[in-house]
Amino acid sequence: GQWERANPDATSRQLGGVTSGTRALVTGHKAGSSVSSYDIDGGITSIRSVPIAIPDPTGDLSFRYYFAHSSDSSDMDFFRAYIETADGHRTVVTEERGTPRTDLPAWLGTRVSLAPWAGQTIRIVFEAADRGPASTVEAAVDDVKVWRP
Numbered sequence: 001g002q003w004e005r006a007n008p009d010a011t012s013r014q015l016g017g018v019t020s021g022t023r024a025l026v027t028g029h030k031a032g033s034s035v036s037s038y039d040i041d042g043g044i045t046s047i048r049s050v051p052i053a054i055p056d057p058t059g060d061l062s063f064r065y066y067f068a069h070s071s072d073s074s075d076m077d078f079f080r081a082y083i084e085t086a087d088g089h090r091t092v093v094t095e096e097r098g099t100p101r102t103d104l105p106a107w108l109g110t111r112v113s114l115a116p117w118a119g120q121t122i123r124i125v126f127e128a129a130d131r132g133p134a135s136t137v138e139a140a141v142d143d144v145k146v147w148r149p
Helices: none
Strands: 003-006 024-027 043-048 060-069 078-085 090-097 108-113 121-130 137-146
Touching: 003 043, 060 078, 060 090, 060 121, 078 108, 090 108, 121 137
Parallel strands: none
Antiparallel strands: 003 024, 024 137, 043 121, 060 108, 060 137, 078 090, 078 121
């Protein structure tokens, strides 16, 4: 269930494809013998970009993602996107939490203003977690873009 760059195999909690190109960031791309094979288990997995110099003035950050889980999920499970500054301070810019209902995978798009970080060097961090009782949790990210004004 760690982040990897791949074209995911389809399961009921993981889409069998990406929104563009041939690979996305996914939490374990293999299908396995059951829906809970290769998903996130018992913790947090994160991936962090290289440093990105944000111009001033700046545009937005956009990306597509999904966070899917089974009905045994809880609000302790999550998907988060952060902006991390050079000193390591992280600001949550997107968050989705688990719920005790099945949430099937579907690509969602989000767009975040980078104005608070204009003129700084940042990193983009994605985290997904299965921190509650054992549950099936999958996440993916694709089409990450930093727009110019």
